[in-house]
Amino acid sequence: MGVGELEAEALKASGGKDFTGKAGAEGLIDALGKAEAALSEEKKSVPGKWFVPAAVAAGLAIVAGIGLEWQKTAPRDSFTDPAAAYAQVEMAFNRIGDGFKKGSEAMEKTAEIVRKPIEIINNQ
């Protein structure tokens, strides 16, 4: 901002007073001080408007970042020996096989329950 513009701002802030002479200079300083105070007041009020949404957005971004980073974190291999890892895979498949067996048995029982009445009906 140039000197001319400052003077114009001060003139505006003083309500059109003349600032010639010592008293005028003091008045100009006073008016400049007021203008500066008004500007800084305006600056202070601006953060109030965007602070809360910005804080919320920042918080969300941090939380999302932590969440995604946590999700990406690859666990460490439980085994360094492939034979031990294989033994574990084998155990897992046996467990799945046992579960499959139980499921199949349950299905067979159900099929038997359904089959008997059908046989009785067909024999009559």
Next chain:
Amino acid sequence: MKRLALIILAAVLSVSAFAQDGKSIYNKYSNEEGVSAVYISPAMFRLIGKIPEIKTEENGVDLSTIIRSLTGMYIISTSNPKIREKIYDEASRYVKSKKYELLMEAKDSGETMNMYTIGNDKIINGFVFLAQDGEETSFICFDGNIDRKQFEDTVASLSK
């Protein structure tokens, strides 16, 4: 400030809900007390498949082809009553959210066992085994590109 805290809390909850998958369930519970946890990485599966001296036959069933097609396996098993239900609920939510298809369900003497797969008619891209009885909860989850027919035949052979 209170509102801000509530919004952040909601965000934390939504992120944790969003983050559910085999890996996140494993990461969340693997270090808990009374949990036995196993993770086998894709690199380890490649290694298992390459080493010739490893016998990849169980009960006369050849697992080698399936092992080669796996890209990661998470196993969690616990009898800790504080987290048994949590693991079961989170795993159930996970299979629902990812639209896993129920392959088999069996309920017998208080034990519930569910198997889920995701993929298409020919290929299984993900498998989840979830079992719970009065004392223990087991969660087995693996990913890969597994031939569906071969997988089902292998599991059927193992069950004999």
